[in-house]
Amino acid sequence: MNMFPGSFDSAPNIANWFTINKDGTVRMVSGKVEIGQGINTAFVQIAAEELDIDPDRIEISAGNTKDGLDGGCTAGSQSMQTEGISVRKAASAARMLMLSKASELLQSDVRELNVIDGEIYLNDNSTNLSYWSIAKDIDFNQPVEIYMQPKLPSQRKLAGKSIKRIDLKNKILGTHEFVHDIELDGMLHARVVRPPSVSSRIIKIDIDKINTLKNLKKLVVNGSFIAVIAEREEDAVKLVQQVNKYCKWSTPDKIIEDPLQFIRDTKSPIINSLDKGKIDVLRSDGVSTEVSRKFLCHASIGPCCAVAQWKGNTLEVYTHSQAVFAMKRTLASIFNIDESDVDVMHKHGSGCYGHNGADDVVLDAVLVAKELNGTPVRLVWSREDELSWSPLAPGMVTKIDANLADNLMIESFDISIKSPPHVKRPSGENGEYLLAAEHMSNPLNPPNPVDTPLDKGGAADRNSMPLYDIPNIRIQKQIVYDLPWRTSAMRGLGAFVNVYAIETLMDDIASIQEIDPIEFRLKHLSDPRIIELIERVRDISKWTDRSSGLPKGFAFSRYKNSGAYCAMVVEINVDEDIELINAWAVIDAGEVVNADGVKNQIEGGIIQATSCTLIEEVNFDGEIISATDWENYPIIKFKQTPQIQVELIDRPEEPFLGVGEAAHGPTAAAISNALFTAMNIRIKQLPITRERIISSLNT
Amino acid sequence: MANKYSLTVNGQKHEIESDPDTPLLYILRNDLKLKGTKFGCGGGVCGACTVIMDGLAIFSCDTPIWSIDDKKIETIEGISQDGIHPLQELLIDEQAGQCGYCLSGIIMKVKAITDDDPTKSVDDIANELDRNLCRCGSQLRILNAVKKYLDGKSSR
Numbered sequence: 001m002n003m004f005p006g007s008f009d010s011a012p013n014i015a016n017w018f019t020i021n022k023d024g025t026v027r028m029v030s031g032k033v034e035i036g037q038g039i040n041t042a043f044v045q046i047a048a049e050e051l052d053i054d055p056d057r058i059e060i061s062a063g064n065t066k067d068g069l070d071g072g073c074t075a076g077s078q079s080m081q082t083e084g085i086s087v088r089k090a091a092s093a094a095r096m097l098m099l100s101k102a103s104e105l106l107q108s109d110v111r112e113l114n115v116i117d118g119e120i121y122l123n124d125n126s127t128n129l130s131y132w133s134i135a136k137d138i139d140f141n142q143p144v145e146i147y148m149q150p151k152l153p154s155q156r157k158l159a160g161k162s163i164k165r166i167d168l169k170n171k172i173l174g175t176h177e178f179v180h181d182i183e184l185d186g187m188l189h190a191r192v193v194r195p196p197s198v199s200s201r202i203i204k205i206d207i208d209k210i211n212t213l214k215n216l217k218k219l220v221v222n223g224s225f226i227a228v229i230a231e232r233e234e235d236a237v238k239l240v241q242q243v244n245k246y247c248k249w250s251t252p253d254k255i256i257e258d259p260l261q262f263i264r265d266t267k268s269p270i271i272n273s274l275d276k277g278k279i280d281v282l283r284s285d286g287v288s289t290e291v292s293r294k295f296l297c298h299a300s301i302g303p304c305c306a307v308a309q310w311k312g313n314t315l316e317v318y319t320h321s322q323a324v325f326a327m328k329r330t331l332a333s334i335f336n337i338d339e340s341d342v343d344v345m346h347k348h349g350s351g352c353y354g355h356n357g358a359d360d361v362v363l364d365a366v367l368v369a370k371e372l373n374g375t376p377v378r379l380v381w382s383r384e385d386e387l388s389w390s391p392l393a394p395g396m397v398t399k400i401d402a403n404l405a406d407n408l409m410i411e412s413f414d415i416s417i418k419s420p421p422h423v424k425r426p427s428g429e430n431g432e433y434l435l436a437a438e439h440m441s442n443p444l445n446p447p448n449p450v451d452t453p454l455d456k457g458g459a460a461d462r463n464s465m466p467l468y469d470i471p472n473i474r475i476q477k478q479i480v481y482d483l484p485w486r487t488s489a490m491r492g493l494g495a496f497v498n499v500y501a502i503e504t505l506m507d508d509i510a511s512i513q514e515i516d517p518i519e520f521r522l523k524h525l526s527d528p529r530i531i532e533l534i535e536r537v538r539d540i541s542k543w544t545d546r547s548s549g550l551p552k553g554f555a556f557s558r559y560k561n562s563g564a565y566c567a568m569v570v571e572i573n574v575d576e577d578i579e580l581i582n583a584w585a586v587i588d589a590g591e592v593v594n595a596d597g598v599k600n601q602i603e604g605g606i607i608q609a610t611s612c613t614l615i616e617e618v619n620f621d622g623e624i625i626s627a628t629d630w631e632n633y634p635i636i637k638f639k640q641t642p643q644i645q646v647e648l649i650d651r652p653e654e655p656f657l658g659v660g661e662a663a664h665g666p667t668a669a670a671i672s673n674a675l676f677t678a679m680n681i682r683i684k685q686l687p688i689t690r691e692r693i694i695s696s697l698n699t
Numbered sequence: 700m701a702n703k704y705s706l707t708v709n710g711q712k713h714e715i716e717s718d719p720d721t722p723l724l725y726i727l728r729n730d731l732k733l734k735g736t737k738f739g740c741g742g743g744v745c746g747a748c749t750v751i752m753d754g755l756a757i758f759s760c761d762t763p764i765w766s767i768d769d770k771k772i773e774t775i776e777g778i779s780q781d782g783i784h785p786l787q788e789l790l791i792d793e794q795a796g797q798c799g800y801c802l803s804g805i806i807m808k809v810k811a812i813t814d815d816d817p818t819k820s821v822d823d824i825a826n827e828l829d830r831n832l833c834r835c836g837s838q839l840r841i842l843n844a845v846k847k848y849l850d851g852k853s854s855r
Contacts (some may be wrong), residue, residue, distance in 0.1 A: 035798065036797035167799070168791065168799060171796055171798075171802055172791055174775030174776055174779075175776075177734070178734075232721075233725050233729055301739050301798075301801045302739060351798030351835040605836065608835070608836040629744065630742075631744065637828070638828035638842065639825045639829065641842055
């Protein structure tokens with residue numbers, strides 16, 4: 001494992017991470033940003049542990065390019081596994097550096113010192129020294145690598161405890177400042193005037209007529225990027241429709257009737273993700289499945305927003321982007337200015353679960369602000385923008401052919417994955433993949449993104465590698481680049497569909513063999529960690545006592561095959577609609593920092609995944625995305641809330657494993673398996689709707 | 700055309716000059732700087748903008764200012780003026796939230812329902828939260844907090 005993952009490239013020294021103040025507070029820098037997952041609380045907890053201080057003393061500055069600490073993108077459930085480790089090392093180094101100084105002053109050995117909430121003790125007797133009194137005489141520009149000495153698991157006191165989220169109280173009180181709430185002197189309001197669909201471009205715009213519109217401060221036209229600026233926000237909102245009446249847009253020349261069929265029929269080159277052993281064609285006693293999912297929306301409750309201000313040639317942006325440094329590089333490249341002249345500062349946004357329009361709205365705001373000679377502007381997307389102009393989660397098709405050996409064990413899995421790209425995040429090379437970059441008068445034409453290889457976690461093929469003992473496995477993927485719609489990362493990427501395929505197929509085979517589906521899986525498992533996990537969820541859900549009660553379903557996966565393990569049992573009610581009633585999840589996330597934080601992520605993941613499994617799908621009218629409001633893109637409601645029990649297997653000696661996306665695939669598959677138990681029907685196209693169940697019963 | 704409107708927000712009287720059709724949300728957020736109330740959809744479907752008008756939960760995003768002249772408005776900032784509201788305390792205890800964007804609207808809706816009829820059950824409230832959406836999946840924790848709030852109310 002890399003000793004210094006990610007963030008240490010830009011932040012090798014203790015001073016890059018921590019400032020110890022004489023007033024008894026600590027300023028800590030984080031390269032990973034809060035997107036509702038509680039990461040900054042976990043970081044504070046790790047730092048407080050190593051520093052031996054109360055977590056309340058720590059103020060965190062996260063995702064601000066002015067701090068210079070580049071933590072990369074906050075994505076992929078990677079934050080604990082990469083920067084979490086770095087925070088621990090940097091905090092331990094800060095402690096050790098201060099204790100070295102104290103040992104000099106006290107003429108003692110460092111090993112005789114200990115710390116209680118920042119006060120330094122010598123052989124358990126108080127001294128007149130504390131972090132707060134000695135820090136001013138210490139040069140913290142020292143390499144973390146030299147001083148780091150993280151505690152042993154047995155020495156940790158805070159680890160695994162559930163401290164409260166540092167940001168949640170103010171969010172409940174309504175006093176937290178989200179990016180939407182920023183107010184700068186003289187700030188104006190802007191909105192974007194959108195074309196009817198993704199490939200439409202402006203043909204004609206009647207600027208004279210538009211300039212007569214009431215309350216229009218300024219119209220911005222840059223190719224097909226059109227925006228309105230007003231002094232009052234409600235005027236900007238109203239002007240969008242008024243202006244669009246004077247715009248004529250081109251109509252798309254290509255209509256795709258059935259996007260999923262288009263994906264299924266792709267002729268894109270086949271990429272071999274894995275070739276293990278020997279694959280025969282599907283034999284007559286083999287079992288095959290082909291599952292698919294329609295496109296999904298990120299569907300954040302608060303639309304994307306950014307605040308931008310140009311001061312001469314320098315630019316400041318407030319954003320809820322998950323990748324502030326990539327955004328800084330991207331903006332510098334688009335506007336041909338020095339990176340040092342751009343600062344990008346993260347502010348909390350409405351929850352996003354991957355790559356929504358958070359990055360796109362930044363370029364929108366910056367293009368508008370460019371027309372304003374130093375006046376700041378706040379640009380918020382409309383509900384329709386949020387649902388239909390954020391990148392979608394791609395529709396996807398996964399097929400598995402399984403051959404069985406004479407002893408009825410699985411001999412081979414032949415897996416084929418077809419999907420539009422899952423990752424189109426701007427990285428800084430050029431303005432790639434930002435929405436407005438396609439609309440500007442000099443549009444950028446970025447190359448097709450490379451789908452992340454499986455050995456780096458995969459994207460379309462994420463979690464396509466089963467963790468069962470199967471001697472022969474072939475995994476092939478085809479990335480579909482010729483659909484018009486913008487797609488990018490949403491929680492789990494390909495894992496959602498791939499886990500659905502593997503875990504429903506496991507139940508299908510078990511059913512043919514008339515074996516308990518958990519028993520069938522255990523026959524194909526040798527990793528004691530997975531076996532313990534599955535046996536635990538079998539116990540707490542009373543799986544073996546299934547003769548009465550609601551139908552149950554089981555599923556398992558380990559996110560990315562390298563993150564947290566999740567085994568799940570669900571109980572559903574099949575009536576007019578399917579309803580998830582109970583879920584039991586057992587999670588092995590290695591060393592747990594904040595137990596309640598992990599549980600919160602898993603509970604939320606199960607509820608969101610239930611929505612994706614039972615309700616959500618994007619439909620199209622030609623090229624137009626029909627998901628424009630909550631009526632035509634409904635999501636789960638309060639009355640559909642299941643009961644959830646999450647148990648953690650804490651392994652303090654093991655590395656952290658990211659949990660944010662662990663529950664998604666298992667939830668979908670477990671619900672489908674419960675329906676299979678209840679009605680002996682297998683719904684292969686997500687979402688599992690009432691209509692699909694009825695049509696499945698009729699065939 | 701700008702007209703003058705008078706409204707009482709969190710006990711404080713304000714004279715507002717505005718177009719009659721300006722949604723209350725923008726008056727609260729941009730004129731009165733009460734940013735706890737959020738924009739979500741603009742169509743009264745997601746509940747992020749919920750405030751209480753004369754005891755009734757309303758969507759401030761599609762309520763024009765002309766319709767609330769002389770009315771009493773309560774926002775998230777108003778309910779904790781005399782210390783944290785017990786429902787908020789319970790939400791903090793339950794750590795009921797992830798991104799937190801939907802919370803102020805949900806809190807206002809639950810407060811309006813339970814102030815009006817303290818005998819409502821948690822299932823009643825889950826049904827009445829039909830137009831309050833949460834994308835992070837905090838519903839279970841929110842309802843757990845609401846249940847404790849109802850238990851507390853009935854035992855008082």
